[in-house]
Amino acid sequence: MVLREWQKDRCAICARGPFARGPNARRRYVPRLVVDHDHSNGLIRGLLCPGCNHAEGRASTKATRYVGYRQRPPTAILGIIVPYVSSFQPEAPKGEALVARFRQVSSELSNRRHLHPEDRQLIDELLTIARVALRLD
Structure with a gap:
């Protein structure tokens, strides 16, 4: 790790x-x-x-x-983002909760200034894919 x-x-x-x-x-x-x-x-x-x-x-x-x-x-x-996973963690969010979680994480990512430019480009691409998949655009 x-x-x-x-x-x-x-x-x-x-x-x-x-x-x-x-x-x-x-x-x-x-x-x-x-x-x-x-x-x-x-x-x-x-x-x-x-x-x-x-x-x-x-x-x-x-x-x-x-x-x-x-x-x-x-x-x-x-400059790393690691989700916490626990055996006690509740089920993954769905529907509106998933959209809210996506917005929260994407907001946090966009506020990170110390990311390497290549990492930021990959993150932006992933966020675009997720937006399309969640039909937010």
């Missing part, structure tokens, strides 16, 4: 790897990284340690590092 390699198996917020120093200077194992995603759009943001994932998910978290992470997560830095 490109994201795991880019993050070098470290948390995107605290940069801790799978081993961290404990209070007694002993190395303790920190559980594997978890996939963090934005619940509003269903896209993966980055890989976090369980502690940062829990803290980031709390609505009351206003710390600069969490705000910065939300504004510019690793996937945005890399």
